[in-house]
Amino acid sequence: MNRAATSFVAGAAVATLAFLTLAHFENRSEARQFQERRVEVMARALGFAQVQESLREDDAAEGLAQRFAEALPKAVPGVERAFLLKRNKYLAHSDPELADQRLDSESLTDKVLFDQGRKLEAEVKNNDEERERNHSLGERNAYPEVVVAQAPDGSVSVAVPVKEDGQFRAMARVTARPEEVPTRFPVRVPLFGVALMVLFALVGGRLKGYALVVGGTGLTVGLVLAQAWAYRDWQDEVRADHAQRMVATLGQLGQAGLLELAVEPEGAAALPVALAQRPDGVAAPDLKMVKSATVAGDVPDTLRFDADGVAVYYARGFLAPGAAGGRGLTIWSIGFALIAGGLFILGALGLLRRAGDAAVTHRNAYAYMSPAMVGMLVLVFIPVIYGISLGFQEKQYGAFQFVGLDNFIGILSDFDVSRPENFYFKLGVTVLWTVSNVTLHVSIGLFLALMLNDQFLKAKGIFRVLLIIPWAVPNYITALIWKGMFHKQFGAFNLALEAMGFEPVAWFNSFWPAFFTNLSTNTWLGFPFMMVVSLGALQSIPTDLYEAAIVDGASRWQRFRNITLPLLMPALVPAVIVGTVWTFNMFNIIYLVSGGAPNGATDILITDAFRWAFERDKYGYAAAYSTVIFVILVVFTTITNRITGATKGAFE
Amino acid sequence: MNHDNNPFSGGRILKMLFLAAVTVAVVYPVLWVVKMALTPSQGFDASASPLPSNPDLSNFVYLFKETDFLRWLLNSSVVSATTTLLGVFLACTAAYALSRFRFPLRASAMMMFLIQQMFPGVLMMVPLYIIVDNLGLLDQLLGLTLVYATTAIPFCVWMLKGYFDTIPRDLEEAALMDGATPAMIFWRIMLPLSLPAVAVTALFSFMTAWNEFILAAIFMNSSEHYTLPVGLKTMVGQFSTEWGHFAAGAILVSIPVVALFFALQKQLVGGLTAGGVKG
Numbered sequence: 052m053n054r055a056a057t058s059f060v061a062g063a064a065v066a067t068l069a070f071l072t073l074a075h076f077e078n079r080s081e082a083r084q085f086q087e088r089r090v091e092v093m094a095r096a097l098g099f100a101q102v103q104e105s106l107r108e109d110d111a112a113e114g115l116a117q118r119f120a121e122a123l124p125k126a127v128p129g130v131e132r133a134f135l136l137k138r139n140k141y142l143a144h145s146d147p148e149l150a151d152q153r154l155d156s157e158s159l160t161d162k163v164l165f166d167q168g169r170k171l172e173a174e175v176k177n178n179d180e181e182r183e184r185n186h187s188l189g190e191r192n193a194y195p196e197v198v199v200a201q202a203p204d205g206s207v208s209v210a211v212p213v214k215e216d217g218q219f220r221a222m223a224r225v226t227a228r229p230e231e232v233p234t235r236f237p238v239r240v241p242l243f244g245v246a247l248m249v250l251f252a253l254v255g256g257r258l259k260g261y262a263l264v265v266g267g268t269g270l271t272v273g274l275v276l277a278q279a280w281a282y283r284d285w286q287d288e289v290r291a292d293h294a295q296r297m298v299a300t301l302g303q304l305g306q307a308g309l310l311e312l313a314v315e316p317e318g319a320a321a322l323p324v325a326l327a328q329r330p331d332g333v334a335a336p337d338l339k340m341v342k343s344a345t346v347a348g349d350v351p352d353t354l355r356f357d358a359d360g361v362a363v364y365y366a367r368g369f370l371a372p373g374a375a376g377g378r379g380l381t382i383w384s385i386g387f388a389l390i391a392g393g394l395f396i397l398g399a400l401g402l403l404r405r406a407g408d409a410a411v412t413h414r415n416a417y418a419y420m421s422p423a424m425v426g427m428l429v430l431v432f433i434p435v436i437y438g439i440s441l442g443f444q445e446k447q448y449g450a451f452q453f454v455g456l457d458n459f460i461g462i463l464s465d466f467d468v469s470r471p472e473n474f475y476f477k478l479g480v481t482v483l484w485t486v487s488n489v490t491l492h493v494s495i496g497l498f499l500a501l502m503l504n505d506q507f508l509k510a511k512g513i514f515r516v517l518l519i520i521p522w523a524v525p526n527y528i529t530a531l532i533w534k535g536m537f538h539k540q541f542g543a544f545n546l547a548l549e550a551m552g553f554e555p556v557a558w559f560n561s562f563w564p565a566f567f568t569n570l571s572t573n574t575w576l577g578f579p580f581m582m583v584v585s586l587g588a589l590q591s592i593p594t595d596l597y598e599a600a601i602v603d604g605a606s607r608w609q610r611f612r613n614i615t616l617p618l619l620m621p622a623l624v625p626a627v628i629v630g631t632v633w634t635f636n637m638f639n640i641i642y643l644v645s646g647g648a649p650n651g652a653t654d655i656l657i658t659d660a661f662r663w664a665f666e667r668d669k670y671g672y673a674a675a676y677s678t679v680i681f682v683i684l685v686v687f688t689t690i691t692n693r694i695t696g697a698t699k700g701a702f703e
Numbered sequence: 704m705n706h707d708n709n710p711f712s713g714g715r716i717l718k719m720l721f722l723a724a725v726t727v728a729v730v731y732p733v734l735w736v737v738k739m740a741l742t743p744s745q746g747f748d749a750s751a752s753p754l755p756s757n758p759d760l761s762n763f764v765y766l767f768k769e770t771d772f773l774r775w776l777l778n779s780s781v782v783s784a785t786t787t788l789l790g791v792f793l794a795c796t797a798a799y800a801l802s803r804f805r806f807p808l809r810a811s812a813m814m815m816f817l818i819q820q821m822f823p824g825v826l827m828m829v830p831l832y833i834i835v836d837n838l839g840l841l842d843q844l845l846g847l848t849l850v851y852a853t854t855a856i857p858f859c860v861w862m863l864k865g866y867f868d869t870i871p872r873d874l875e876e877a878a879l880m881d882g883a884t885p886a887m888i889f890w891r892i893m894l895p896l897s898l899p900a901v902a903v904t905a906l907f908s909f910m911t912a913w914n915e916f917i918l919a920a921i922f923m924n925s926s927e928h929y930t931l932p933v934g935l936k937t938m939v940g941q942f943s944t945e946w947g948h949f950a951a952g953a954i955l956v957s958i959p960v961v962a963l964f965f966a967l968q969k970q971l972v973g974g975l976t977a978g979g980v981k982g
Contacts, residue, residue: 416804677826
């Protein structure tokens with residue numbers, strides 16, 4: 052078997068391996084989403100029971116929610132807890148002894164529950180305001196209105212708001228152990244791949260020239276296509292499986308008299324069923340009571356789902372495989388194609404072989420590099436590539452869908468700078484933040500370094516040590532302390548102002564004071580770095596230069612301008628570049644001091660990206676945002692590097 | 704640049720007064736935290752004086768007796784120490800290769816280390832969470848350690864490589880003549896000669912792990928696995944803050960880092976300026 056054929060087979064093998072690894076990850080994340088949805092459905096059903104109870108004033112309705120909560124753990128195996136919480140009081144609880152009880156204010160877990168309720172309430176309110184303000188949202192939510200938590204033992208808790216007339220009334224929360232879902236694996240693909248590879252290994256060794264290239268291309272293309280198709284089918288299978296399990300869960304509720312489910316076999320065509328839609332995206336913001344439901348195919352029993360009092364909730368994209376329009380070639384299969392295609396080209400060009408030779412020749416160098424590179428590969432590069440790829444996707448129906456450039460276009464084409472969430476507004480704030488910080492850091496740091504660089508100055512060691520302290524203190528601590536110092540009533544700044552006869556300032560109510568709080572905090576902790584760098588550079592300037600200049604009659608300013616500054620530059624320029632990148636991405640200070648107050652105006656790009664991901668639940672948008680930030684920084688450093696030649700020496 | 708050598712000339716006295724004023728202003732918030740830590744009440748202390756009125760240690764006692772502080776301290780120590788060892792080892796070997804060997808893809812590797820610094824952390828959080836979860840390391844100290852060590856590497860590699868570059872090659876060539884292997888040169892010559900830079904690298908790795916807050920908050924679910932930053936943040940609540948306890952904790956958290964900074968301040972000045980670029 053010749054070398055080129057080996058390269059082809061190796062390329063195909065790596066592509067198959069990559070496929071299996073990714074399929075494994077995808078399998079796990081699908082299974083987790085299924086578990087979360089399953090618990091969420093129960094929580095919503097419980098919330099709905101509460102709404103029914105408060106709407107109907109007959110005897111039958113009395114205690115409906117409590118009956119439902121008590122029945123849940125019995126009806127559905129794995130359910131550990133279910134309750135309705137209004138502020139700090141349980142309206143209903145699966146443990147009858149806790150119904151009507153209040154939360155224990157001393158308990159840490161109860162505090163978490165209280166905070167979750169508050170968070171949901173705030174999200175409901177914010178969504179209303181957001182829709183009021185921004186009509187392009189339509190019925191959609193800007194905030195997710197659902198809190199999912201996974202305990203170390205694997206149990207999943209989902210909390211959702213219970214709304215009456217659009218107002219937040221209580222929180223419904225259900226905790227359940229995950230249902231065991233057997234791992235499904237697209238075994239066909241590796242089998243098919245191995246067969247192809249064996250075949251090619253047998254035949255390919257005898258081929259030469261064009262025949263070899265054509266054969267190798269055939270092998271790779273065949274494998275990639277097989278993967279792409281198998282992947283799609285497999286994903287549909289997994290989803291259908293989850294859908295059936297979901298119906299089974301609903302059936303369990305039904306058998307306990309909690310629900311009645313109607314399933315009328317009408318063939319596969321009827322599969323996309325909108326039982327009710329989750330309010331995270333596309334259609335109805337509120338859950339509707341559904342009288343009947345249609346599920347096709349091999350769900351065995353016919354269950355009648357009497358909606359009198361209870362409803363079934365399920366997201367369409369989940370119950371119906373492919374209902375969201377068929378995923379076809381996913382980002383993953385495109386990824387496999389790229390990997391396999393790349394390997395194919397490498398193999399064809401003989402680069403793999405050359406790389407192998409290089410690895411042998413430079414084995415020492417690569418041996419020293421490899422531990423760091425393996426770590427970087429798994430925990431830095433793969434996350435980064437995955438993160439960037441998320442920028443081209445968005446979560447719809449609880450799963451990531453490929454949306455092309457939508458996120459980037461959404462970010463960059465909105466020129467309404469009057470809204471603080473606007474990208475260009477944020478960019479302006481970030482540039483202002485970075486420039487003012489770096490200017491202050493450098494000027495203060497350099498000024499102090501010049502003062503300290505005097506060999507006859509007494510006690511300069513003490514000054515130097517004390518002035519480094521701000522750098523040494525962990526910055527999240529600094530941020531929290533400074534936030535306290537800017538407190539309107541008790542903060543040191545307002546007390547000082549009052550002592551001097553000024554009015555106290557409400558620091559976080561308008562833009563400039565809030566910006567000032569961030570700026571002063573960051574200046575405090577940032578100047579020592581520049582001071583230390585300047586001091587180190589100043590100390591390496593030989594004193595005879597100054598002596599010669601004095602002899603020549605140079606003034607103090609001339610000495611600074613013509614000796615000190617030029618000799619400082621080689622150390623200062625890289626420090627300024629690094630400082631700029633750090634300040635541009637300085638998350639902790641903004642997030643912890645002003646927290647973006649007022650109304651997100653003082654947020655910079657990085658904190659806003661965080662909010663898109665973890666507060667507004669838009670990972671795709673956040674990833675696109677972060678990618679844009681990254682591109683800005685790379686362009687900035689490339690340009691400054693070109694101009695200043697700061698890293699030139701390092702590459703030699 | 705003052706070329707008279709009288710330490711008590713008028714100019715120097717003025718300079719010292721100015722520096723003293725700046726230092727007091729800079730240190731004031733720190734003194735104030737010390738005061739809150741020594742004051743038993745949990746309010747945010749209103750008086751401007753940096754001295755506590757009735758100092759006692761009740762806040763520190765509370766931390767150790769009533770909270771998991773000792774547990775968090777242990778977690779942070781374990782994570783930071785392992786991160787430092789791992790990060791320094793990985794960075795030293797990589798920096799050595801980059802400084803002393805010429806091999807294909809060397810420039811790309813260096814560029815990667817440089818660019819990695821610019822990735823917004825947010826971009827990494829969701830993917831990292833998924834990967835760490837899939838490795839089965841969520842809510843475990845090991846997972847956090849691995850992530851910290853790798854995020855600390857790029858900065859450390861650049862700094863160490865800059866320092867290695869300043870060490871003359873003659874030494875190694877002489878050793879090669881005497882029959883030393885590259886491994887022996889690395890362990891016996893390079894590392895001992897670059898101890899100042901290694902110390903600074905260790906300090907930065909340590910600080911990465913000791914001070915990091917967001918990833919720890921996202922990865923760690925159970926209180927017994929919290930690191931110090933996450934634990935401390937639980938005292939700064941949304942509705943009320945136990946300022947006395949927080950200040951006491953803040954001081955205990957800061958002491959090791961501040962002590963390390965003071966111990967290494969000479970190396971800090973040299974280590975940061977030697978390489979030229981610390982991207």
